Amino acid sequence: MALSGLDIYKMLPKTNCKKCGSPTCLAFAMKLAMKKASIEECPDITGEAKIALEQAARPPIATISFGTEDNKIETGGETVLYRHEKTFYHQTAIAISVDDNLSGPDMDARARSIEEISFERVGQCVTVDMIALIDKSGSPDKFSAALDRIMNISKKALILVSDSAGVIEPALKKCADKKPLIYAADRSNIKDMAGLSVRYKAPLALKAEGLEELEKLSQEAISLGATDLMLDPLPRALNQALNDFTQIRRASLKKNHRPFGYPVISFVKGKNKYEIVRDACVFTVKYAGLIVIDSLDKEVLLPVVTLRQNIYTDPQKPVTVEPKLYAFGAVDKNSPLMVTTNFSLTFYTVSPEIEASKMPAYLLVTDSEGMSVLTAWAAEKFTPEIISDTMNKLELEKVVPHKKIIIPGYVSVLSGKLEDVSGWNVLVGPKEASNIPKYLKEVWK
Numbered sequence: 079m080a081l082s083g084l085d086i087y088k089m090l091p092k093t094n095c096k097k098c099g100s101p102t103c104l105a106f107a108m109k110l111a112m113k114k115a116s117i118e119e120c121p122d123i124t125g126e127a128k129i130a131l132e133q134a135a136r137p138p139i140a141t142i143s144f145g146t147e148d149n150k151i152e153t154g155g156e157t158v159l160y161r162h163e164k165t166f167y168h169q170t171a172i173a174i175s176v177d178d179n180l181s182g183p184d185m186d187a188r189a190r191s192i193e194e195i196s197f198e199r200v201g202q203c204v205t206v207d208m209i210a211l212i213d214k215s216g217s218p219d220k221f222s223a224a225l226d227r228i229m230n231i232s233k234k235a236l237i238l239v240s241d242s243a244g245v246i247e248p249a250l251k252k253c254a255d256k257k258p259l260i261y262a263a264d265r266s267n268i269k270d271m272a273g274l275s276v277r278y279k280a281p282l283a284l285k286a287e288g289l290e291e292l293e294k295l296s297q298e299a300i301s302l303g304a305t306d307l308m309l310d311p312l313p314r315a316l317n318q319a320l321n322d323f324t325q326i327r328r329a330s331l332k333k334n335h336r337p338f339g340y341p342v343i344s345f346v347k348g349k350n351k352y353e354i355v356r357d358a359c360v361f362t363v364k365y366a367g368l369i370v371i372d373s374l375d376k377e378v379l380l381p382v383v384t385l386r387q388n389i390y391t392d393p394q395k396p397v398t399v400e401p402k403l404y405a406f407g408a409v410d411k412n413s414p415l416m417v418t419t420n421f422s423l424t425f426y427t428v429s430p431e432i433e434a435s436k437m438p439a440y441l442l443v444t445d446s447e448g449m450s451v452l453t454a455w456a457a458e459k460f461t462p463e464i465i466s467d468t469m470n471k472l473e474l475e476k477v478v479p480h481k482k483i484i485i486p487g488y489v490s491v492l493s494g495k496l497e498d499v500s501g502w503n504v505l506v507g508p509k510e511a512s513n514i515p516k517y518l519k520e521v522w523k
């Protein structure tokens with residue numbers, strides 16, 4: 079719950095020294111309450127009051143970031159329980175685990191494979207985000223040596239996984255500038271792990287069986303000054319995970335319960351690839367901010383990243399492709415020219431059919447603000463004037479002097495006006511993209 083100006087005033091030094099630029103502490107408190115000033119502007123505020131005010135000002139679920147500025151991964155920061163209420167902001171980060179007791183060549187090969195994981199979907203390059211280095215050896219030297227090998231190969235954000243602060247710290251020293259996640263503090267090591275988190279400014283995951291224990295651990299970590307936290311309630315089964323993650327999300331969003339106001343991390347422990355996919359998908363939907371998967375199998379990763387992309391694509395912002403002229407095959411001045419809108423799904427429905435025709439062809443994509451053909455036509459975003467302007471800007475007359483353009487069959491109504499405004503010969507193409515190969519063979523000889 080947001081603090082009032084008076085609540086904030088109670089935490090200020092009340093000396094009216096004016097160093098913050100406000101005439102009184104009360105005036106400064108009012109500015110803070112209205113978010114017109116920053117707590118940093120008061121040089122005399124106590125550390126305790128600063129933490130309390132920062133905690134009160136932050137969103138119900140904190141945004142936690144890992145990695146460098148160039149390769150930053152963010153999770154949390156969500157404001158709604160369900161996507162249809164508004165949108166989700168930070169997609170569930172996916173980490174792949176690497177054990178520190180692998181042989182050097184095996185470790186290099188695994189790190190390289192993680193680095194190479196990439197899927198192209200609706201024009202977007204989809205990858206995994208992080209590497210979780212797991213302490214299986216119990217040796218600080220082996221753990222650090224494994225980290226060196228991984229950092230030589232990959233620039234991905236890191237999770238350092240060990241129950242021992244003694245194992246974590248030497249590795250943390252080497253990669254503190256990459257802001258790795260420390261996993262994890264529990265009841266037995268909370269002071270040491272929180273100390274590392276504060277000293278190295280690295281986010282800290284907390285693990286405890288059950289929500290009550292996790293809540294206490296979170297309160298303790300906050301009191302120790304660790305404020306960038308992630309939560310793992312260590313669920314024993316999928317239904318318990320679903321219950322725990324939902325409770326944490328509800329408590330933070332609906333009740334602004336600070337100990338639970340952090341994103342959830344979960345290790346996917348399915349016994350076979352089907353269970354791994356099932357668990358990872360459930361965690362992604364409800365409501366993990368970060369999942370760690372022990373698999374490089376593309377059959378496992380593709381469905382998970384696909385689901386994630388679907389959930390975290392803002393439905394209010396259509397996925398688009400760049401409006402421009404696309405060439406398929408060895409095009410020349412006699413190649414057919416087709417036109418469509420820049421809705422990604424439309425483009426990725428039409429372009430495979432052009433490729434399937436095996437006829438070199440151009441596809442002109444106009445800026446329709448991401449709408450499909452019929453919607454754009456109805457919204458006047460795919461009009462003869464817009465198409466003609468785009469053709470002129472790209473000087474298509476020089477590209478295809480035959481001056482013929484094929485429009486989608488669903489908007490055949492545009493043909494007359496487009497001929498008038500462009501001076502081109504307009505052909506009406508098929509309504510369905512699947513008929514493009516047949517159409518081109520029959521019409522474009």
Ligand code: SF4
Nearest residue numbers: 094095096098103120
């Ligand atoms: Fe008050 Fe701090 Fe501003 Fe001084 S700098 S007037 S103590 S709020």
